[in-house]
Amino acid sequence: MSHARNSRVVEELRERIAHLEGCAARKAVVLPFGVPELDGRLPGGGLAYGALHEVAGGGSGTVDGAAAALFTAGIAARSKGKVLWCLTRPDLFAPALSQAGLHPDRVIFCESDKEEDVLASMEEGLAFGGLAAVVGELVRLPMTASRRLQLAAEKTGTMGLVVRRWRRQTEAADFGNPTASTTRWRVSVLPSEPLPTAGVGRARWLAELMRVKTGECAEFELGACDAKGRLSLLPVSRDRSDTSSWQGSRAS
Amino acid sequence: MPADQPLVVISRSGSKRWVSAADTAARKVGLRVGMAASKAQAVIANLTMIDADPAADAAALERLALWALRQYSPVVAVDGVDGLVLDIEGADHLRGGEEMLISGLVNLLRSRGLTARAAVADTWGAAHTITRMTTAETTVVPVGGVSKAVVELPIHCLRLPSDTIQGLRTLGVETVGELSAMPRAPLTLRFGPEVARRLDQLFGRVAEPIEPLRTPELVEVSRNFQEPIGAAETIAKYIRKLVADLTARLQERGLGVRRSDLVIHRVDNTRQSVRAGLQKPVRDPARLSKLICDQIEKIDPGFGIEKMVLVAVMTEPLEERQIASSLIEEQVVDVTPLIDILGNRGQRLYRVTPVASDVPERSVMRIASTADETGADWAVKWPRPSRLLARPEQIETIAVLPDQPPVVINWRGKRRRIVRADGPERIFGEWWLRPREMEAVRDYFVVEDENGERLWVYRAGDGVDTATGSHKWFLHGVFA
Numbered sequence: 036m037s038h039a040r041n042s043r044v045v046e047e048l049r050e051r052i053a054h055l056e057g058c059a060a061r062k063a064v065v066l067p068f069g070v071p072e073l074d075g076r077l078p079g080g081g082l083a084y085g086a087l088h089e090v091a092g093g094g095s096g097t098v099d100g101a102a103a104a105l106f107t108a109g110i111a112a113r114s115k116g117k118v119l120w121c122l123t124r125p126d127l128f129a130p131a132l133s134q135a136g137l138h139p140d141r142v143i144f145c146e147s148d149k150e151e152d153v154l155a156s157m158e159e160g161l162a163f164g165g166l167a168a169v170v171g172e173l174v175r176l177p178m179t180a181s182r183r184l185q186l187a188a189e190k191t192g193t194m195g196l197v198v199r200r201w202r203r204q205t206e207a208a209d210f211g212n213p214t215a216s217t218t219r220w221r222v223s224v225l226p227s228e229p230l231p232t233a234g235v236g237r238a239r240w241l242a243e244l245m246r247v248k249t250g251e252c253a254e255f256e257l258g259a260c261d262a263k264g265r266l267s268l269l270p271v272s273r274d275r276s277d278t279s280s281w282q283g284s285r286a287s
Numbered sequence: 288m289p290a291d292q293p294l295v296v297i298s299r300s301g302s303k304r305w306v307s308a309a310d311t312a313a314r315k316v317g318l319r320v321g322m323a324a325s326k327a328q329a330v331i332a333n334l335t336m337i338d339a340d341p342a343a344d345a346a347a348l349e350r351l352a353l354w355a356l357r358q359y360s361p362v363v364a365v366d367g368v369d370g371l372v373l374d375i376e377g378a379d380h381l382r383g384g385e386e387m388l389i390s391g392l393v394n395l396l397r398s399r400g401l402t403a404r405a406a407v408a409d410t411w412g413a414a415h416t417i418t419r420m421t422t423a424e425t426t427v428v429p430v431g432g433v434s435k436a437v438v439e440l441p442i443h444c445l446r447l448p449s450d451t452i453q454g455l456r457t458l459g460v461e462t463v464g465e466l467s468a469m470p471r472a473p474l475t476l477r478f479g480p481e482v483a484r485r486l487d488q489l490f491g492r493v494a495e496p497i498e499p500l501r502t503p504e505l506v507e508v509s510r511n512f513q514e515p516i517g518a519a520e521t522i523a524k525y526i527r528k529l530v531a532d533l534t535a536r537l538q539e540r541g542l543g544v545r546r547s548d549l550v551i552h553r554v555d556n557t558r559q560s561v562r563a564g565l566q567k568p569v570r571d572p573a574r575l576s577k578l579i580c581d582q583i584e585k586i587d588p589g590f591g592i593e594k595m596v597l598v599a600v601m602t603e604p605l606e607e608r609q610i611a612s613s614l615i616e617e618q619v620v621d622v623t624p625l626i627d628i629l630g631n632r633g634q635r636l637y638r639v640t641p642v643a644s645d646v647p648e649r650s651v652m653r654i655a656s657t658a659d660e661t662g663a664d665w666a667v668k669w670p671r672p673s674r675l676l677a678r679p680e681q682i683e684t685i686a687v688l689p690d691q692p693p694v695v696i697n698w699r700g701k702r703r704r705i706v707r708a709d710g711p712e713r714i715f716g717e718w719w720l721r722p723r724e725m726e727a728v729r730d731y732f733v734v735e736d737e738n739g740e741r742l743w744v745y746r747a748g749d750g751v752d753t754a755t756g757s758h759k760w761f762l763h764g765v766f767a
Binding site: 094095099100101102104105106108116117119126127128129130131132133134138139140142143144145146147152155156159160163165166224225226227233234235236238239240259260 | 620621622624625626628629632634635636637638639640641647650651656660661662663664665667668670671672673674675676677706707708709733734735737738739740741764765766767
């Protein structure tokens with residue numbers, strides 16, 4: 036009884052906070068991952084449109100950002116409309132994006148010489164309003180810049196996605212600095228799904244939800260994007276002893 | 288006619304006929320510009336002579352100037368009888384810098400059969416002198432380097448009357464350096480104020496505005512200010528008013544603007560210009576003023592702006608179309624306004640499209656961001672890495688030939704033990720593109736190390752026959 040009342044009070048408080056934050060009208064607009072365990076951890080049941088999300092790689096992925104880029108591509112692929120992809124290092128291989136469901140006709144690349152230009156292009160893209168998502172590959176994301184991006188995204192309801200990649204693995208400590216983004220993810224590679232024969236199975240990722248506004252941190256072990264950009268929670272393998280250290284979902 | 292046959296152009300002044308231009312073949316046999324026509328005929332028997340047509344030359348030069356105005360810079364004028372002058376300030380970054388702009392221009396003209404020389408300098412006078420007096424095809428004089436660059440050049444390209452030049456040479460003055468070192472007063476007394484003025488223009492001590500070329504077809508609106516303006520907000524306000532005027536004028540003619548220039552006249556008689564280009568013809572005042580107002584920070588108002596001119600340099604017919612509104616169909620958002628904004632800031636915008644090639648680096652082609660959607664996708668369903676190295680990097684491996692994946696690889700100083708691998712995916716060289724790839728083979732493997740990092744490596748060669756490749760191993764991409 037008292038529990039129910041408490042939850043109502045909490046609910047009310049949440050609503051008031053959301054109202055104060057000024058994004059009450061768009062609260063429900065989210066892009067679900069389609070994985071209940073994942074969506075349950077995110078407020079609104081998915082990745083919010085009109086917000087900034089940060090994705091970084093782990094390990095050597097901090098430099099190449101391969102998994103982070105593909106994770107982002109999967110999110111962009113599941114949204115509807117054109118995607119603006121701003122970058123300074125043009126080493127993204129478009130066939131891989133296409134294999135994650137992001138058709139080449141949907142992506143407009145914007146290559147700049149400087150990081151500041153990437154930020155400016157992203158802001159312009161977010162403020163434009165007609166795009167599904169704006170992706171930017173950035174080394175540095177200062178608080179002020181991230182706040183500007185977040186505000187531009189809030190205004191139009193376009194999703195802003197930042198792929199963080201650094202020049203050196205040691206520089207990745209920068210990811211600890213606070214930014215205004217709504218969620219922060221770290222996606223690192225795990226050994227692929229074991230196959231009964233020799234060969235490389237489906238790629239697996241460890242996705243760490245490091246920060247989420249009005250939510251709690253979590254970790255998930257995921258199967259990488261399929262041809263439609265969908266993720267899946269790893270099935271619990273039962274009979275493989277050598278994988279016991281990382282098997283199963285750590286989502287709970 | 289064959290290229291090796293000498294050809295000269297004959298001009299006449301009064302009853303005198305003289306060679307005013309000679310081609311390479313003619314110069315090789317000793318014909319020179321300024322030679323009497325009869326003397327030239329005496330040197331070579333079968334000399335082809337063409338009468339000069341200054342009017343047609345001027346018309347052709349003006350056509351060229353108009354083309355340069357559309358393509359290169361907002362301020363273009365005809366310089367003398369044989370040159371063009373372009374004010375490329377604020378326009379060079381769109382072509383990758385000054386050096387790229389002029390070398391591109393010279394190469395383009397060469398492809399059309401025109402020999403050209405180009406120079407970039409701080410002043411019109413310096414660029415004029417350097418193009419005519421040096422043998423280099425392109426010269427870029429660094430900012431502030433004019434006095435050093437022109438000091439050794441002869442004086443007869445200072446845009447002075449020929450009798451003044453003759454007089455100066457009688458005095459023993461040969462180079463610009465010598466002339467500029469002479470005392471001014473006697474020079475002015477003897478040759479008039481022109482010499483000092485040209486020298487000052489050369490060194491940038493006196494402003495020399497370029498009067499841009501205009502034709503009746505260009506739609507132009509301007510606004511004079513009683514009091515010079517300077518604040519960014521004021522400039523923006525008048526840009527909006529000018530754009531409204533311009534779009535109204537374009538409406539009358541049924542045109543849309545593809546490229547427009549804002550030329551700013553400052554009170555100290557110097558000009559500045561900003562240019563806005565568009566992917567598709569546009570007549571929407573809001574969009575056009577946004578593109579121009581974006582560049583306000585590039586405008587330096589100095590002591591104030593007394594006049595602003597807005598020109599539609601490149602226009603295209605634009606008809607209004609009725610849009611069928613549908614509640615069922617998804618609305619397709621036109622992204623060209625965004626592309627215009629980003630493109631005018633100098634960002635490189637592109638889309639990629641598949642190319643029917645198995646060689647990974649050739650399977651992707653960049654196309655214009657506004658190109659039509661093809662719907663084409665890559666046919667290969669083998670896994671492809673999300674990051675492809677610009678250049679495959681050689682790695683050290685331990686691998687069993689001919690078709691086993693490596694067991695250990697050493698990339699960027701890090702040793703990795705390979706746990707799982709897939710492959711080989713054999714890709715043959717494209718001999719129809721490059722004859723050297725007749726035999727070439729690459730065997731690609733997807734390898735995974737003990738940390739789960741998946742890499743795309745290949746061996747050049749099939750592992751048996753060294754004619755197919757060096758049998759060295761390379762890393763080409765990183766999987767997610």
